[in-house]
Amino acid sequence: MAISNESTAATSEQSGAPKFYYPSEELAQNSNIMAYAREKGFSSFEELYQWTIQEPQQFWSDMATRFLEWYQPWNQVLDESNAPFFKWFTGGKINIVHNAVDRHVNGPNRDKTALIWESEQGESRRYTYGQLAEEVNRFANVLRSLGVQKGDIVTIYLSRVPELLFAMLATVKIGAMHSVVYGGFSIDALQARIVDAKSRVVITGDGGWMNNKIVELKKITDAAVDEAQGLVEKVLVVRRTGHDIAFNESRDVWYHELAAQPAMDEPCATEQMDAEDPMFLLYTSGSTGTPKGLVHSCGGYQVQVAATLSFTFDIKPDDVYWCTADPGWITGHSYIVYGPFILGATQVVYEGAPTYPNPGRWWEIAQKYGVTIQYTAPTAVRSLMRFGDEVPRQYDLSKLRLLGSVGEPINPEAWRWYYRVVGQERCPIMDTWWQTETGGFMIAPNPTTPLKPGSGTKPFLGIEADVLTEEGQPASGNDDGLLVIKRPWPAMLRTIHGDPQRYVDTYWSRLPGNYTAGDSARKDEDGYYWIIGRIDDVIKVSGYRLGTAEVESALVSHPAVAEAAAIGLPHELKGNAIHTYVILRQGHEPSDALADELRKHVGKELGPIARPETVNFVPNLPKTRSGKIMRRVLKARALGLPEGDLSTLEG
Numbered sequence: 001m002a003i004s005n006e007s008t009a010a011t012s013e014q015s016g017a018p019k020f021y022y023p024s025e026e027l028a029q030n031s032n033i034m035a036y037a038r039e040k041g042f043s044s045f046e047e048l049y050q051w052t053i054q055e056p057q058q059f060w061s062d063m064a065t066r067f068l069e070w071y072q073p074w075n076q077v078l079d080e081s082n083a084p085f086f087k088w089f090t091g092g093k094i095n096i097v098h099n100a101v102d103r104h105v106n107g108p109n110r111d112k113t114a115l116i117w118e119s120e121q122g123e124s125r126r127y128t129y130g131q132l133a134e135e136v137n138r139f140a141n142v143l144r145s146l147g148v149q150k151g152d153i154v155t156i157y158l159s160r161v162p163e164l165l166f167a168m169l170a171t172v173k174i175g176a177m178h179s180v181v182y183g184g185f186s187i188d189a190l191q192a193r194i195v196d197a198k199s200r201v202v203i204t205g206d207g208g209w210m211n212n213k214i215v216e217l218k219k220i221t222d223a224a225v226d227e228a229q230g231l232v233e234k235v236l237v238v239r240r241t242g243h244d245i246a247f248n249e250s251r252d253v254w255y256h257e258l259a260a261q262p263a264m265d266e267p268c269a270t271e272q273m274d275a276e277d278p279m280f281l282l283y284t285s286g287s288t289g290t291p292k293g294l295v296h297s298c299g300g301y302q303v304q305v306a307a308t309l310s311f312t313f314d315i316k317p318d319d320v321y322w323c324t325a326d327p328g329w330i331t332g333h334s335y336i337v338y339g340p341f342i343l344g345a346t347q348v349v350y351e352g353a354p355t356y357p358n359p360g361r362w363w364e365i366a367q368k369y370g371v372t373i374q375y376t377a378p379t380a381v382r383s384l385m386r387f388g389d390e391v392p393r394q395y396d397l398s399k400l401r402l403l404g405s406v407g408e409p410i411n412p413e414a415w416r417w418y419y420r421v422v423g424q425e426r427c428p429i430m431d432t433w434w435q436t437e438t439g440g441f442m443i444a445p446n447p448t449t450p451l452k453p454g455s456g457t458k459p460f461l462g463i464e465a466d467v468l469t470e471e472g473q474p475a476s477g478n479d480d481g482l483l484v485i486k487r488p489w490p491a492m493l494r495t496i497h498g499d500p501q502r503y504v505d506t507y508w509s510r511l512p513g514n515y516t517a518g519d520s521a522r523k524d525e526d527g528y529y530w531i532i533g534r535i536d537d538v539i540k541v542s543g544y545r546l547g548t549a550e551v552e553s554a555l556v557s558h559p560a561v562a563e564a565a566a567i568g569l570p571h572e573l574k575g576n577a578i579h580t581y582v583i584l585r586q587g588h589e590p591s592d593a594l595a596d597e598l599r600k601h602v603g604k605e606l607g608p609i610a611r612p613e614t615v616n617f618v619p620n621l622p623k624t625r626s627g628k629i630m631r632r633v634l635k636a637r638a639l640g641l642p643e644g645d646l647s648t649l650e651g
């Protein structure tokens with residue numbers, strides 16, 4: 001197997017450490033997943049899993065009725081007639097906003113806290129389910145007043161404020177689709193996404209707070225919209241920081257001004273959508289070229305999101321759940337904006353950075369709100385671990401009962417620290433493997449699973465995975481291979497916006513009949529999966545997914561750069577960091593000042609997360625005879641490893 005593009009692979013157990021970490025019997029027996037197993041007549045997760053693999057359609061239709069209300073039931077659970085364009089719950093009518101918001105208003109959750117928001121600057125806001133419904137209703141009326149209609153794609157570029165959640169829910173309520181662009185991205189990334197989605201309406205803010213600095217969301221939006229081929233008719237601006245911004249009277253409208261009109265409080269109907277209508281687009285980086293707009297559906301998506309959240313994180317009515325992700329990523333879509341509200345949970349959303357104004361900030365929030373479940377990323381665990389055990393120990397974390405990790409393999413060291421110091425050896429860690437493409441968890445433990453630090457353990461109910469060789473044979477023993485999913489699942493992406501062929505080519509062509517995830521992995525003697533890393537030109541920097549192609553185009557957009565290559569190399573905190581190799585145009589000389597300027601240029605164009613760690617000036621780049629940059633050769637050289645097969649290298 002070719003060396004993977006990533007280097008954060010979890011290593012095997014240290015000698016002397018226990019092989020398994022067992023969740024308590026009490027937690028296991030009282031879990032949501034065991035309640036379901038018993039209803040089905042099974043006494044263990046394993047028995048239940050086997051049944052869901054034999055009867056996946058029965059299992060998923062159980063989930064669709066257990067967690068959701070439908071306007072109209074489906075005729076067929078899974079339609080495979082046009083594979084790999086699978087359809088789920090065809091004929092069914094549903095809207096996720098009915099399940100996440102509307103239905104709570106007439107039920108027991110009306111006055112229950114839905115959302116506790118804390119800002120970096122220390123403000124706190126609380127919304128009951130009743131208030132959430134009012135906010136979403138008002139936002140939906142505002143969008144309607146701007147002419148947004150069913151099927152339109154609204155681009156949303158906001159910081160982590162409650163209005164981001166309201167905007168997403170409001171868009172879907174009226175049958176439109178959202179395309180959320182993470183507030184840490186910048187001009188180029190935003191512009192490319194607006195153009196690909198052909199958005200006529202963009203929602204942004206006057207700014208956002210991060211690390212005590214204002215992120216100039218409006219300025220970035222203006223620049224992106226100006227370059228967006230005249231597509232954007234209206235920019236809806238949410239007031240957050242109150243600082244001065246440029247305002248274009250013919251295009252920009254303040255949200256708070258429109259929302260203040262009495263008509264905006266009139267009831268706004270929730271659209272009844274077909275299960276297979278598209279619900280949102282979310283752009284993600286791939287191996288080549290422009291980011292792909294992944295299309296997610298109205299029906300199957302919510303079925304899997306609700307089932308996985310309930311069975312993996314075991315959410316109960318009294319839980320206080322906190323997912324630290326940004327709503328702008330799939331984790332935030334599925335497990336902040338939609339999943340917790342479908343389950344009627346109380347959740348915390350924190351606007352800022354984990355270490356602002358001090359490294360105890362997260363633990364202070366957990367103590368203050370009595371957080372019982374925390375779901376975060378390995379990069380955050382690693383960065384907090386640096387400050388030592390004393391920091392979390394100053395806070396009362398005794399309410400915590402489950403922890404979670406996502407985004408990249410978690411190093412066993414970081415796992416054990418999170419388990420021992422934060423979870424006080426009481427809280428199992430749900431290491432969930434999934435992707436923007438999968439929509440929901442695919443390989444993940446549950447409260448009955450014996451855990452191994454660094455492994456996502458085994459597939460979720462109804463999911464069949466494997467590790468295959470390049471030839472499509474099961475990899476033997478502990479060998480590395482390609483991680484595949486062997487059958488469709490309800491929350492799977494349906495296509496790539498505007499490019500169905502790319503959907504087929506990227507995911508379904510390498511090993512026909514299987515979905516290839518783009519990860520290498522191995523399966524151990526207990527059937528546990530260990531993710532090694534990406535096998536394509538995707539780099540995970542602090543869990544964020546970036547394509548080498550995006551970084552390279554940002555570099556080449558600078559007048560001094562003729563050609564560029566980007567690779568990921570191991571980094572203690574970020575997992576991987578971006579390193580770049582640049583050929584200068586004639587008339588430009590290498591210098592530290594220029595390297596710094598190029599790093600900043602990428603940060604400005606793409607966003608701070610994409611800023612390269614190093615810029616190396618080189619006279620040439622290793623290329624294949626057909627002109628493709630051989631990034632694996634650059635990587636092997638940087639790591640002092642053998643360069644592998646060079647037979648295709650240009651002479």
Ligand code: WT7
Binds near residue numbers: 409437534
């Ligand atoms: C890629 C998908 C899905 C939410 C966030 C990431 C890596 C994700 C894990 C995990 C090892 C993981 C994989 C995957 N990844 N979760 N628990 N253990 N690796 O979504 O940005 O689409 O990235 O993230 O490489 O393919 P994404």
